[in-house]
Amino acid sequence: xxxxxxxxxxxxxxxxxxxxxxxxxxxxxxxxxxxxxxxxxxxxxxxxxxxxxxxxxxxxxxxxxxxxxxxxxxxxxxxxxxxxxxxxxxxxxxxxxxxxxxxxxxxxxxxxxxxxxxxxxxxxxxxxxxxxxxxxxxxxxxxxxxxxxxxxxxxxxxxxxxxxxxxxxxxxxxxxxxxxxxxxxxxxxxxxxxxxxxxxxxxxxxxxxxxxxxxxxxxxxxxxxxxxxxxxxxxxxxxxxxxxxxxxxxxxxxxxxxxxxxxxxxxxxxxxxxxxxxxxxxxxxxxxxxxxxxxxxxxxxxxxxxxxxxxxxxxxxxxxxxxxxxxxxxxxxxxxxxxxxxxxxxxxxxxxxxxxxxxxxxxxxxxxxxxxxxxxxxxxxxxxxxxxxxx
Numbered sequence: 194x195x196x197x198x199x200x201x202x203x204x205x206x207x208x209x210x211x212x213x214x215x216x217x218x219x220x221x222x223x224x225x226x227x228x229x230x231x232x233x234x235x236x237x238x239x240x241x242x243x244x245x246x247x248x249x250x251x252x253x254x255x256x257x258x259x260x261x262x263x264x265x266x267x268x269x270x271x272x273x274x275x276x277x278x279x280x281x282x283x284x285x286x287x288x289x290x291x292x293x294x295x296x297x298x299x300x301x302x303x304x305x306x307x308x309x310x311x312x313x314x315x316x317x318x319x320x321x322x323x324x325x326x327x328x329x330x331x332x333x334x335x336x337x338x339x340x341x342x343x344x345x346x347x348x349x350x351x352x353x354x355x356x357x358x359x360x361x362x363x364x365x366x367x368x369x370x371x372x373x374x375x376x377x378x379x380x381x382x383x384x385x386x387x388x389x390x391x392x393x394x395x396x397x398x399x400x401x402x403x404x405x406x407x408x409x410x411x412x413x414x415x416x417x418x419x420x421x422x423x424x425x426x427x428x429x430x431x432x433x434x435x436x437x438x439x440x441x442x443x444x445x446x447x448x449x450x451x452x453x454x455x456x457x458x459x460x461x462x463x464x465x466x467x468x469x470x471x472x473x474x475x476x477x478x479x480x481x482x483x484x485x486x487x488x489x490x491x492x493x494x495x496x497x498x499x500x501x502x503x504x505x506x507x508x509x510x511x512x513x514x515x516x517x518x519x520x521x522x523x524x525x526x527x528x529x530x531x532x533x534x535x536x537x538x539x540x541x542x543x544x545x546x547x548x549x550x551x552x553x554x555x556x557x558x559x560x561x562x563x564x565x566x567x568x569x570x571x572x573x574x575x576x577x578x579x580x581x582x583x584x
Contacts, residue, residue, distance in 0.1 A: 195390045197236050197383055200227040201248045209551045211240040211249060216448045217338070218563070222554040235334040237448060237473055238379040238482045251379050252388050254398040256405075259387070260295050263371030263397075267361055268296045269354055272303045272422065272430045273377045274402060276479040276491025281501035288418035290409040296373070299418055302357035303426030304507045309350050309514060310429035314442060316348065317468035323458055324348050324468050331380035331473040332451060337520060340455050342528055344520055351516045352384060353426075356509070358395035373398045375405065377481030380473060401483040424502035430478045431495050441467040446475050538562045546577045 211227060212220045219233035220240060227249070229240075241249045260266050268291055278284040288299045306328070313326045326348045327333055336343055358372045374396045376382045383389050385399035443466050445454050451471045457463045474480030476488035479495065486494065541562040549557040553574045555564065564570045573579050 194231075194383065195388070196229070196231060197379065197389055198229055198234065198238075198240065198249055198251055200229065201250060202226060203248070204246045205248045206246045208245060210243045210245065212551055212554075212556050214239050214243040215556055216452070217335070218556045218560040220556065221560075221564075233338060235331050235338060236379045236383050237331045239448070241379070242482060251382065251401075253382070253400050253404055254373075254387050256295065256373070256398075256400070259398055260371065264369040265298075265365055266296045266371045266373065267298045267300055267365075268294075268373045268375055269300050269302060269357055269361075269396070270375050271354070271377050271381070271402075271478065271481075272301065272306060272426055273478040273481055273484060273491075274375070275422065275427065275495050275498065276431070276488070277402075277406070277484055277486045278494055278498070281498045282417060284498070285417035285420060286413050286415065287409055288420050289414065289416045290412040291375075291405075292418060293412045294405065294408060299420060300357060300361060301420055301422060301504075302353045303430075303502070304423040304504050305353040305356050305426070305509065305514075306429050307423040307425030307427075308507055308509055309353060310425055312514075313348055313350070313468060313470070317442070320467075322346070323463060323466055325458075325471065326350070326468060327471045328352055329380055329471065329473045329478075330383060331378070331448070332471045334380075335448065335451065335473075336455065339452075340459055341520055342531065343455065343459055344518065346458075347518060349516050349518055350514050354381065355384060355395055356514055359513070362395060371397050373400060375400055375402055377402055377478060377484050378474065379482065381481075402481075403483040403485065406485055421504035422502045423504040423506065424499060425506065426504075427495060427499070427502050431476060431492055441465060442470065443468070444470045444472075446472045446477060446480075448473055534566070537566050541565050541572065544572070544578070545575055548577060550577070552576045 207225065209222065212222060216237060216239060217233045217235045219230045221228050275284055278287065291299050317324045323346065325343065325346050333347065336347060354374055361372060362370060374385055376399050382399040384391060384394050385396040386392055386394050387398045445451050454469060476492055479491040480488040542559055545558040545562060547558045553561050553576060555561040561575060565572045
């Protein structure tokens, strides 16, 4: 896959906010240049939010360069876009405006989200042990890269937007269809073929909501697009139904909270829970970086339209939604190997001052210790240690 987050350093203030905020310790600063380790990056967009100079960016796709390449163009809109709307009628008018951008059809996939939402709760009760579910690519990458021993505990469901794209291709198999995904976050953007080269995807192009929102607003009229949303799919994006205490299900929002819970699950310190549902953003998908509204107001907007979500529930065949999850890593460490790795890193960490000052170009002393353990850098990269050794 092509690099996702790019650094344009001409106006960089070297404030190290990107480095200190990265939840995956994927950023380092070497020779005054910001470097992003794609092996560690989970595409959470935290560094983009924190950069005051706006020199960390993600490139999208320009419609005027791609739409002429296909006979029929379809745009998939995320359920979370409802959070930007003041009424359901406004939402339908906005969908008609999206159509005027040059698309032949506007499609939603809240019905697929609703099906998988209920399927996850039902199946987790029948499976032994704790299961994890997330339709957030950022969370799944976090588990893959930082908690590989838990990767097989993720329920084997494909992303709803991918399922929707395959269903569209089957429906229009006699046409050359271009499928666009309108995205609320960086994580969802990486699912498409363009601009990041995910050739396994059924989606051709990814665009950010914030990029097209001004254009949509200008084209909006009184004409309403006849689109319906499924209430269970909407609820799965925002409401705390996963946290229903009558179920052995826990919902977790935010990367820090997700990491804390995964630490407990990995060391078998969570009991009496069948399912853990995780979201990288606060308030679920409506916390996406590319949405215009804030998640507080967005939650109210979505709740106020609940009576209008009338799309029928659907049933999917297993071959439509089940997938075989495979780790990208060539080597998967066992728990014994991971414990040995932790011991090696801790041994190096004990020789460092543990000020977490960032002067070495790493987010914290542990991140530096990990790089030293892998042989990527010398321990003398620590300025404090280097000065102490000289004295």
